[in-house]
Amino acid sequence: MKLTMFSVFLSVILSSAAFAEQRVIVVMKDAKSFHAANLAYKNKDLTLWKSVRMDEEALKGVEHSLENLKTFIVMAKDQAEIARLKANPAVAIVEEEVFHPLPQPMQGFLGRPMPSVTLPGAKTPWGIMAVKAPAAWDKSKSGEGARVLVLDTGIDKDHPAIKANFERGQDFTGRSTGSDFSDVVGHGTHVSGTVAGVLNEETGFTGVAPKAKLLMGRVCSNLGCSSSAIVQGINWGISQKVDVISMSLGGAWSTPAERDAVNKADGAGLSIVAASGNDGSGKVSFPAALSTVVAVGAVSEDLVRADFSQYGPELAVVAPGVEVLSSVPRGTGRDAETSIDTGASNDKVKSTSFQGAREVFTPETKELVAAGLGKPEDFKNIDVKGKYALVSRGEIFFADKAKNAAAAGALGIIIYNNAPGLIQGALTADGSTLPVVAFMIEQTVGQNVLSMLGAGKVVKATVRTIATDYTEFQGTSMATPHVAGVVALMKAANPRLKGAQVKAILKQSATPMAPNDKNQYGAGLVNAEAAVNAAMQAR
Numbered sequence: 001m002k003l004t005m006f007s008v009f010l011s012v013i014l015s016s017a018a019f020a021e022q023r024v025i026v027v028m029k030d031a032k033s034f035h036a037a038n039l040a041y042k043n044k045d046l047t048l049w050k051s052v053r054m055d056e057e058a059l060k061g062v063e064h065s066l067e068n069l070k071t072f073i074v075m076a077k078d079q080a081e082i083a084r085l086k087a088n089p090a091v092a093i094v095e096e097e098v099f100h101p102l103p104q105p106m107q108g109f110l111g112r113p114m115p116s117v118t119l120p121g122a123k124t125p126w127g128i129m130a131v132k133a134p135a136a137w138d139k140s141k142s143g144e145g146a147r148v149l150v151l152d153t154g155i156d157k158d159h160p161a162i163k164a165n166f167e168r169g170q171d172f173t174g175r176s177t178g179s180d181f182s183d184v185v186g187h188g189t190h191v192s193g194t195v196a197g198v199l200n201e202e203t204g205f206t207g208v209a210p211k212a213k214l215l216m217g218r219v220c221s222n223l224g225c226s227s228s229a230i231v232q233g234i235n236w237g238i239s240q241k242v243d244v245i246s247m248s249l250g251g252a253w254s255t256p257a258e259r260d261a262v263n264k265a266d267g268a269g270l271s272i273v274a275a276s277g278n279d280g281s282g283k284v285s286f287p288a289a290l291s292t293v294v295a296v297g298a299v300s301e302d303l304v305r306a307d308f309s310q311y312g313p314e315l316a317v318v319a320p321g322v323e324v325l326s327s328v329p330r331g332t333g334r335d336a337e338t339s340i341d342t343g344a345s346n347d348k349v350k351s352t353s354f355q356g357a358r359e360v361f362t363p364e365t366k367e368l369v370a371a372g373l374g375k376p377e378d379f380k381n382i383d384v385k386g387k388y389a390l391v392s393r394g395e396i397f398f399a400d401k402a403k404n405a406a407a408a409g410a411l412g413i414i415i416y417n418n419a420p421g422l423i424q425g426a427l428t429a430d431g432s433t434l435p436v437v438a439f440m441i442e443q444t445v446g447q448n449v450l451s452m453l454g455a456g457k458v459v460k461a462t463v464r465t466i467a468t469d470y471t472e473f474q475g476t477s478m479a480t481p482h483v484a485g486v487v488a489l490m491k492a493a494n495p496r497l498k499g500a501q502v503k504a505i506l507k508q509s510a511t512p513m514a515p516n517d518k519n520q521y522g523a524g525l526v527n528a529e530a531a532v533n534a535a536m537q538a539r
Contacts, residue, residue, distance in 0.1 A: 127320025143209025193327030208485025374401030416446020
């Protein structure tokens, strides 16, 4: 009897699932069919609708008409309706909505919004100089007249680096009526600041094209980046007659409707710039891998390919994508401030902090105690209660080091790197906070402190978390807006350029990099100065 009841219950569940509503993208075969269907949709005229063999239920389900793409977004009530759409001879493509991964930076994090101090972190990003953007500003009027659409997670339109250049935004995720394109992830605001952040004469912060106009299409939500939202965003870009669409998103594949939208954007004269992907493989992700798109890989400050940057035959150029400083929603950026007091001196040192650690917005000073690698056994026979544990990076996760320190009564953990440089990380994955502060200092600094502690000296650390409007991210997502900004400069210098010309000039004017036997660098590092000069000569 129990089995029978379960079978009935399962049957009901499966039956319900089979008839669940599903958003689909419907691309018409030709302009004549689309215009007839579109007129019927606008006038709610069933007779006209049936003239293109559309049934009444499909008309009821139309959510959006994308005139530049000859496409409808339809909420189909069941699979039978989808099957009828697919069988319609006036229809070219019918595909169910899918979600690509939500774009996330490879490194860097945001905190809860706090009253921010704008100046910390607000300096000239190294990538601006690496792509020679300032050298192109005179001839391109710093991008004035060019318009860039960013399809991403949204934007903080009132950010001081963005407000003066922001033109308009639209939400395509369905999370609002379209007017809420705010950025709760931070990714879209960061990308936008790199494209066209306003030049701040006091701090030096700037985007690649500091006088270009920004538009934001929010196409990504906590579910990921919707294919229907991306298609709507591209349609909007064509309607708005933007010069370039920047897409720091994608995945291992693209859908037929997405590819159709990209092709139609190219036909309308737009350039699309997209990220090559972050899994380090020799295969460029989509939409970057599409032939009309400018695929962008990432390099570090020493101009070496970032180990995460995907590459392959489709890669066009590379751009700065490691430790890229840019804007984030106000008050969500985090700077770390650390000083080491040896008794003889008290010196500020470079540091980073960790997401998921206790934040201290008022300076906190504690004595340091050496605790090896931060393993449980390293805390035996030492007193770290009310103090900070000094531990080396390595062997176990940062989170485990912090948890072990907390279990031993420490109020914080200072991790020194086991290699040159600094990194950031997350101690928790669920948004929770551990009861310890967690900062990283450089390898040589940590080793010096360890030597002093070994000699019996008392060493203290003072740490502070600073909420800012800027932070550093890394990923091919961060490389892409550098190139989108260069395209804006090119279009400001020569508005007649078409997409194919833009891509060819970007590749021809790039600075070659080697070794490049597997096209790890594409044509090389994007060069704004050379690209603008070439753009001005193009017909």
